[in-house]
Amino acid sequence: MRLHPKTIASVTVTLLLAAFLTGCSADDWSQPHAMPTAVGALGDGFLPTDPPSPEATIDPEEGSWDDVHPSGGLRVVLLRKGDDDPEAAMTGAVRSWADAEKVDLREVEAGANPIDSIVEAMQMHPDLIISAGNDLVDPLAAVTPSHLDQQFLVIGAELAEPTENVTAVDWTGAAFRGEGLGASSHYDPATFTPERCAAAVRAGTAAVLHDQTGIVIWID
Incomplete structure (x- = not known):
């Protein structure tokens, strides 16, 4: 026919x-969107015996985050600033993780006014904003306390006084805490290896998915 x-x-x-x-x-x-849940449990040695207090630093055993994955539909914004080797390693690690975990990833490159870029990222309504770049630390410190309903994950740096919605992953050679503040360790760009940045992304997202937020995660 x-x-x-x-x-x-x-x-x-x-x-x-x-x-x-x-x-x-x-x-x-x-x-409307429900926050995806964690698939898999944190391994032994990720958390200390006593629950970490707000702003505490924990030192999980290597690989204790490996079994944690996001359930489907996780929405993540990668907020980045700068084009040096450390940032390239961090952004590459986030993209690789998102691809492997089937995460819906979008990116915002911070401009001359990083606060405007943070607001832009929040207005996209993500489940999580992952920040890469020391230049974003001070703007995040100014914005995050007023937006406790938005989760942030800072890779390779930390906020001096993080609120409950800001989690950070650091290591020896990273740990920038903002202008005028001492770092937790001497800054060394060579420590931002692809392997370490990949571990940082997985450790940090594992903590957020298990509601272990507002802390600093120290990795080797």
């Missing part, structure tokens, strides 16, 4: 519209 040209055109328009709407639904972060 041959279809009338008008019928074919109508069917084509309907299919295209359906595909468009399906694509919008899948990509529209403005719609």
